[in-house]
Amino acid sequence: MRIDLHTHSTASDGTDSPAQLVRKAAVAGLDVVALTDHDTTRGHAEAVAALPEGLTLVTGAELSCRLDGVSLHMLAYLFDPEEPALLAERELVRDDRVPRARAMVTRLNALGVPVTWEQVARIAGDGSVGRPHVASALVELGVVPTVGDAFTGDWLADGGRAFVEKHETDPFEAIRLIKGAGGVAVFAHPAAAKRGRTVPDTAIADLAAAGLDGIEVDHMDHDADTRTRLRATAKELGLLVTGSSDYHGSRKTCVLGEYTTDPEVYGEITRRAFGAFPVPGAGGA
Numbered sequence: 460m461r462i463d464l465h466t467h468s469t470a471s472d473g474t475d476s477p478a479q480l481v482r483k484a485a486v487a488g489l490d491v492v493a494l495t496d497h498d499t500t501r502g503h504a505e506a507v508a509a510l511p512e513g514l515t516l517v518t519g520a521e522l523s524c525r526l527d528g529v530s531l532h533m534l535a536y537l538f539d540p541e542e543p544a545l546l547a548e549r550e551l552v553r554d555d556r557v558p559r560a561r562a563m564v565t566r567l568n569a570l571g572v573p574v575t576w577e578q579v580a581r582i583a584g585d586g587s588v589g590r591p592h593v594a595s596a597l598v599e600l601g602v603v604p605t606v607g608d609a610f611t612g613d614w615l616a617d618g619g620r621a622f623v624e625k626h627e628t629d630p631f632e633a634i635r636l637i638k639g640a641g642g643v644a645v646f647a648h649p650a651a652a653k654r655g656r657t658v659p660d661t662a663i664a665d666l667a668a669a670g671l672d673g674i675e676v677d678h679m680d681h682d683a684d685t686r687t688r689l690r691a692t693a694k695e696l697g698l699l700v701t702g703s704s705d706y707h708g709s710r711k712t713c714v715l716g717e718y719t720t721d722p723e724v725y726g727e728i729t730r731r732a733f734g735a736f737p738v739p740g741a742g743g744a
Contacts (some may be wrong), residue, residue: 462491462720464517464728465534465647465675465703469584470494470502470520472591474708477502478509481740485511487715491725491737493517493536493703498552499587500540510740517728519735521647522637523552524708525627529656530617531646533633534675534701537732538642545636548628553587555626560588566621567593567614572602590615591710606710609655617655634670643735645673645701651680660692667696672731677718679703699724 467473467744468480468525475483477494484492492514494506503518510516529648538545560579567574573598583592594609603609612619628636630646637644647667650657662675675701693700702718705711729737 460490460722460725461488462535462718462722462725463489463704463716463718464491464493464519464701464704464725465495465521465678465722466492466706466715467496467521467605468494468502468506468710469586470499471496471587472583472589472707472710473586474710477506480706480708481506481510481516484715485514485740489514489716490674491515491517492715493519493534495519495536497521497587498549498556500549501587503540507738510738512740513536514740515709515737518735518741519642520549522549523625523627523634524630526630526634526658526662529658530627531630531649531658533628533630534636534645534647535588535633535637535640535744536641536643536645536728537735537737538637538640540640542640542734545640545642548632548636552626552628556588556655559623559625560590560593560719562623563590563593563615563621566623567597570620572597572600574600591707595620595710630666631669634666638670641732643672643728643732644670645675645699645728646671647675648680648705649674649684651678653680663692663698664696667698671698672728673699673701673724675703676700676718678705679713679717680705699727 468477522533594606597609610616634644701720704717
């Protein structure tokens, strides 16, 4: 089995619609794919409706969190999307995205960049607007050559000249909410230092003690040494180890199935979850 547990669609900051994403996942030879858009489950229904035969969908979301001033992401799998406490927190995070993006546009204007809110909104479309959409605007204007080049101290990285903070969930609270909604919590790309500051391994231990289920080890932003270290940390703490592409369509260079999750780990995730169940494809439209 080939299992990719971290992808994004146009419901957040990917460039493929949910339907396009699941079709591409089938073409890429995946058996299981998780749709984990940022702080939203809005793409799930479309993905289910289009799910090709032979492909299983894991519903999820990637929750925006912050610990001691460090931004981090928590992957939530197979939770009940209507559970009131987690739904309210996701809406709180999403509601802060538009004013935050507008504020980043204002800061960029002050730096002499002629980006407009209308441009960013057009790029975001119906998705949850975020930094990648602002970064894409900078690429359109020729300010930076790629989206990744916008995530530096000069521009949009944490603490960068145009960076603006948004509401982000305490990760311990995120774990509690995910578990309360019947889901499974996995710390996404915990050592992706190229994205900015990361939390120390002691924080991972604290999160494990609070109920964290696993950590995403095999990821494009972790080099070989980092993956080895994280595997040892996971073994010591009794955490599941996942691997995923973090696919965003054309917005990033990663490809579907670039990194995958062991079938036994996937099985354990499905055993632990009770908020929702994987959806087998029946040949979508």
